Amino acid sequence: MEQEQVKEHFAKQAAEYEQLMVKLVPDYLAQHQIIHNLLPQEDKNYRVLDLGCGNGILSELIFKKLPNSFIVAFDLTADMLNAFEKKLSTKGGKFQVVQGDFRTDPIGQGYDIILAGLTLxxxxxxxxxxxxxKLSAALNPDGLLLTREIIIDEDPAVRQEQYSYWKKFIQTQGEDPEFWYAKHLKKDHPVTLTDHFTWLKNAGFKKAACHWRLYNFVITTARK
Ligand SMILES: C[S@@+](CC[C@H](N)C(=O)[O-])C[C@H]1O[C@@H](n2cnc3c(N)ncnc32)[C@H](O)[C@@H]1O
Structure with missing residues (x-):
């Protein structure tokens, strides 16, 4: 999918992003408790990159647990960044929004934490x-990379089974599973956890782990 189409897709979602995610991503809100637990316990002056920050749902979590952080909120879609600024309007001076394409534009450096939520x-x-x-180069030594992602299983039969569980979930939420599945196939490029961990290792990450999984959705961390 072309970047203009990705932008258009997310621009349409910006206003009601969270309501939609709850209907499309199993346990979307429950994931936030796990992400919260995986963040450092001690509040320091962390420099955080929220990559593909969307409307700021994960940055909100950061400020709840680690209020002394400074966040760089990076996204392609202006409407999402506007929604981010609105959601975090009380945190002025504690974040900077950057509009860019993380594939081709610089993403900054010197981060202690990088969050990539439904982004990779x-x-x-x-x-x-x-x-x-690029992620490794942007992180400080021992920095934390935390991702939540849509993946595909290594076994094609399990993959299909998990897609069918996912579609059933979407249907129970009153959304059209075939519409969203077709969109997913057209615009997303999910990979296996095996590949994710291999690329992490090759880029110098250590302690890569999957902490939560439901069907084709995961939460992982790794340390530089
Ligand atoms: C599904 S949303 C994720 C929002 C939030 N991180 C979360 O966990 O719910 C994906 C975001 O990534 C952004 N995005 C997609 N491709 C991008 C790219 N190449 N560069 C920067 N942002 C991108 C989209 O604009 C969108 O806001």
Whole structure:
């Protein structure tokens, strides 16, 4: 999918992003408790990158647990960044929004934490390996990379089974599963956890782990 189409897709979602995610991503809100637990316990002056920040849902979590952080909120879509600024309007001076394409534009450096929430699947297979090096270069030593992602299972039969569980979930939420599945196939590039961990290792990450999984959705961390 072209970047203009990705922008258009997310621009349409910006106003009601969270309500939609609850209907499309199993346990979307429950994931936030796990992400919260995985963040550092001690509040320091962390420099955080929220990559593909959308409306700021994960940055909100950061400020709840680690209020002394400074966040760089990076996204392609202006409407999402506007929604971010609105959501976090009380945190002025504690964040900077950057509009850009993380595949081609600089993403900054010196981060203690990088959050990539439902973001990496926008990279194509060919772009992945190099991008993990870009993430590594942006992190400080021992920095934390935390991702939540849509993935595919290594076994094609399990993959199909998980897609069918996912579609059933979408249907129970009153959304059209075939519409969203077709969109997913057209615009997303999910990979297996095996590949994710291999690319992490090749880029110098350590302690890579999957902490939560439901069907084709995961939460992972790794340390530089
Ligand atoms: C599904 S939303 C995720 C929002 C939030 N991080 C979360 O966990 O719910 C994906 C976001 O990534 C952004 N995005 C997609 N491709 C991008 C790219 N190449 N560069 C920067 N942002 C991108 C979209 O604009 C969108 O806001």
């Amino acid at each position: 699947h926008h990279l194509t297979w060919e772009e992945r390996a190099e991008f993990y090096h």
